[in-house]
Amino acid sequence: MTGSGFETSKRTQRRYRAEKRFKALCIAALTLAVVFLAIFFGDMIRKGYSAFAQAKIQTEVTYNERSVEIPLAAVGEDVRKLVSRGWLRLIPKQVEANPELMGRTITRWIVADVQVDQYLKGKHHQLDAEQQAVVDRLVEEGRAELGFNWTFFTHGDSKMPEMAGIKSAVVGSLYTLMVTMLVAFPIGVMTAVYLEEFASDNHLTRLIEVNINNLAAVPSILYGLLGLAVFINFFGVPRSSALAGGLTLALMTLPLIIISTRAALRAVPDSIREGAFGVGASRLQVVAHHVLPLSLPGILTGSIIGLAQAMGETAPLLIVGMMAFIPDYPTGVTDAATVLPAQIFTWANEPARAFAALTAAGILVLLAVLLTLNATGVILRKRYERRW
Structure with missing residues (x-):
């Protein structure tokens, strides 16, 4: 074997060894993540099943x-x-x-x-x-x-652990998320459609795009401060209400919906647009009759994931006062309300030991809802997405 051939063989062997080490590190990292996840779920089940x-x-x-x-x-x-x-x-x-x-x-x-x-x-x-x-x-x-x-599901909060339940928190969460999606979904989709299909490519639109991407990374507690300043202090929305919480979460969810909607719109081939233009359709007709329906699965997937993210938020809702003691469930979006993450946070600070099991049980319910929402988003994407 010549010198150059020997050197090439050694480099090849080093490369293979480096690949094996990298593969081993990846497997170790994945195993560690699975172990931590198993420990977390095991601990929650161990503490919460008795509730x-x-x-x-x-x-x-x-x-x-x-x-x-x-x-x-x-x-x-x-x-x-x-x-x-x-x-x-x-x-x-x-x-x-x-x-x-x-x-x-x-x-x-x-x-x-x-x-x-x-x-x-x-x-x-x-x-x-x-x-x-x-x-x-x-x-x-x-x-x-x-x-x-059954009390855990049919009663609201209580200072007595045996009578405490999540009903008021669940109803409050539903009202809050309803307000969130009614505000964030249409505004987010229309904003994305305008930026992607109608707006000119200039410095202003690029600046808007950069700011939208940056807003998606802003800490959620800052949205709580914004909601407190704008919706409660300026517009007079009732504090601790699902309306205040929903509007605050809508601000936080908007960037995610806009980004996912733009990605779904970009995934539609230009040939669809060109074909529609070729038969005399206007730009609005092209978007409304062809592009938007074809991108709807991706839009719904992003919106559901945004909804799941809003469901698990606590920090912005603490700022707008959704930490109130709510024994009875709210009957409207302006009534005092709390949400499931805030209820869990409240129980975690209770001194009575029985509340520890309720806290873990509440976490299990919240995780089940979040996993269901994320799984729904994945199933919709897999079932309805089109490959061009």
Whole structure:
């Protein structure tokens, strides 16, 4: 083998070794990411699965004037210290909603106190020996058990962990995202269509494009400050409302929708436009009848991803006051509301240990929604996209 051939062989071997090292580093990085993701999900599931179970006690509930005035009198003395006072406070509302209950005694399963719940789940509790004996007896009699925690999905926030739920936060999130998309989607799509199809290529449009790209990288908390200054302080939008939160998130989502819409419009071949122009269509007809329909899958994908990003935001909503204690769900976009990420943040700061499980359960619900939205975007793109 000649000298030059030997040197070439050595360089080739070094290149192959470098490629193998690079491949090994990539695999190690991917493995590390998967491990961290598995640890995160495992930790959330370990902490949060117990929140989907709730302790309940079967007892007779008496509906009369005394129990309406003093709800604790509605249940027997043997379980008065074991049932949730939050559930008992609902008795006047139950009678108001169903007056036929007055004067009746009904055997019902009612929510147990948080300490009973923790005891039945084998966690730290503050029940004394006598109360533990009563709970054990109720379990043996089939009058105390762990069932599915419907309260978590049907109730709003509460200072009592056993009565706290995500209903008000979910409704507030829906109102907020509805406002976000009603504002951001049409404005974002029309802006992208104008810049891509109608605007001239000059210094002004290039400056606008650069600023749109820069806005997509601005920290979200700055959008919260902008929303506070513009929508609340200047326009007088109610603070802590879904309207204020939705408008703020719309500002944050606009750049992403504009960028994704422009990319979808660029993906349509120029031959489509030229063919439409060739048969006498105007530019508006070309865009409305040909370009926009063909780019719609990409536009919807980008919008759904933007919606998922807005769903997981907390910082801008903290600035506009959507951290209020909301036990009842809002009935309109101007009512005081909170969102699921803010609700999780609130529970994470509660001192009671039971709120830790609620926090993890809320995170699991939020992750499920976000993964569903992102998966929907990917499925729509794969199903409807066209390859030219």
